[in-house]
Amino acid sequence: MATIGEKIRYYRKKAGFTAKLLAEKISMSPSTISKIENNKNDPSLDLLQKISSALDVPMGQLFIDEEKNGTAVENGPQVQLVRKDERKIIILPNSDIEYKLLSPSFQGRSELAMMEINPGQSSGEHKSHPGGEEIMFILEGELRITIDSVEYVLQEGDSITFDSKLDHYYENTSDRKAIVISGNTPPIF
DSSP states (O other), X not given: OOOHHHHHHHHHHHTTOOHHHHHHHTTOOHHHHHHXXXXXXXXXXXXXXXXXXXXXXOXXXXXXXXXXOOOOEEOSTTOEEOOGGGOEEEEOTTOOOEEEEOSSOSSSSXXXXXXXXXXXXXXXXXXXXXXXXXXXXXXXXXXXEEXXXXXXXXXXXXXXXXXXTSOEEEEOOSSSOEEEEEEEESOOO
């Protein structure tokens, strides 16, 4: 599997950008881009969002293991079907939670993912995403989510919707696995 740094280099070259040009577009130094591409620096999600936006590549493409993921089945121009065994799998940096993409791609107006969060697992870092809305539904178990320093404990059957630009973080503080359906509009991956 290619690393995130290798994928960034691939998409940068595919876009015809030098490291210097990409660095200028996101207000970073070329050496920072080089360190990321050579896996000597782990970029934050905010930085990955800036890079993917500059390269015009959905951020989720940087996390997909092409060898493990199938493709959505198209049933016409406006219908796409994702079979259970063909879901794209995403693992974000600084987190070991596996996101299974339920929506067919990163190109739509929204995205839907399922997460299985084991006891003690968390989103890894506080995050925010510009200009959208996020919803989380607890299918099984319990999840503690902090949004702008306010904690909410969600239990099976509960859901929460919030402005995705708010700082948020979640973790499973219970002793059993939580299964969460998460939706974003527009897509963040």
